[in-house]
Amino acid sequence: MKYIQLNNGNKIPSIGFGTYKATEQEGIESVKQALQNGYRLLDSAAKYENEEAVGLGIKESGIPRQEIFVTTKVWRENLGYEPTKKAVEESLKKLQLDYIDLYLIHWPANFKNFGNDWKKVNAETWRAMEELQHEGKLKSIGVSNFWIEHLEALLETAKVMPAINQIEFHPGYWQPELKDYCNAKNILTEAWSPLARGQVFSNELLQNIAQNHQKSISQVCLRWCLQHQVIPIPKSTTLERIKDNIDVFNFELTPEEMEQINQIPAMGFSGELPNEWPDRVPVS
Template sequence: MMTELILNDGIKIPMVGFGTYKAAEKEGIKSILNALAAGYRLIDTAAIYQNEEIVGKGIKASEVPREEIFVTTKLWREELGYKQTKVAFESSLRKLDLDYIDLYLIHWPANAINYGNWQKTNAETWQAMEELQAEGKIKSIGVSNFWQEHLEALFQTARVTPSVNQIEFHPGYWQPEVTEFCKKHGITVESWSPLARGKVFENDLLKTIAKKHNKSISQVCLRWIIQHDVITIPKSTSRERIEENINLFDFELSEEEVKQINEIPLLGFSGELPNIWPERV
């Protein structure tokens, strides 16, 4: 049975979703159909993935009622600003072929390298999203890759507190300070790259814990994430893996196991930081 969280706007969101990064046409539609058949009801995409049309086609082909599916897409960082946000959103809505989006995120915050007044750019972007939400075109609005400094600046003008902050969060790089700040302010954290770009499969501690529970390393990592009350959106094109990644609710990691995984040293970090995009460290 899928566990849900209630966002700060009262809307329910599944704790495990299906990521579609790099999902190409034929394979992408098939994987979405497999995910929905396996019980996923949260589908995550983004304008920059260039597959919103594929996601929309997969949803339509599944014949699962629209109101049962929670669809997330994201505003790319080169489209920030009031007018640009409105245009980019309408493009996403058209490509997805939907009447509304469940969750719309600012994919990356404006920063000092790319904007003369990054605080103003983020504020105007957020204002546009608040208006789209008020019009009923978006159910929930949130952010992605925002650090405390970006959130604190946004709070100065925001009428609506972000419902979600989607950040890189996996064993070996889980940003506890950002996570704690979000929870303190009622913002739900969502994990991208939950399997550390495959680096978790080489870790001896995770191998040991997986063996103990008779589960895969993927399942252990995803279970660790949801035990932090964080949403996770694993991606896969393998039907077997898709089904495995949602089968997380028949076991539980001990407090000691969670602590041990928390303390795994730097592992699988993408190198992407909100303050220095588009460069990478």
């Protein structure tokens, strides 16, 4: 496993294991298998309702806690100063951990749902996270699904620069302007849905590139993320795919292949936008 240094000096594994929809016994087993097959970054969230399963998977894996980088997130219904502090305590209890390696605001408060208070709600949420980081309960703090406008508003009052912005990032929808903005601020980008909700598998270009490298399409997409200095977080509950998704450090895409993938037309977009949630934009 290769590691990347965050803007606060902490190090994060360069590829993660997503746990969305991995609940109960299936979640426990998938986390255990991921850790036993080399993953060290786990990505969960309060909204996934699987923090208990993730915690049990960690315990059953036999991997020392200090080797594991655990991420979880505060959901939109718990934004604000006191609700965030309570949410962190609940996550710690469910995960059975003394600290969380990375804690994210899952979605920003926005004008549609919070009116003119949206900036204040994000700022108060962040203030709570800064205090919890100072106390040692959170090692790093960041955001998820923040656009430039949300980041700029947050930075008006933030004392700590976000370490991470986790966004939808995959061939066919990779938000290059947002990524470049984060790079300029030394905020690392993470990719959720790096396989475009499965739509990458029918793309002819990706099929050809995968064949050229004798790799799977999944591996090509994850490698593309890595070469963009973006941390992909693939998810699977199938052992074969869990193993396949981490086997991405023994080949490299050419600059031409990177640009070809960059130019793939719109594909696989979730329809989830930070200024629209909880509604979705219709997508094909």
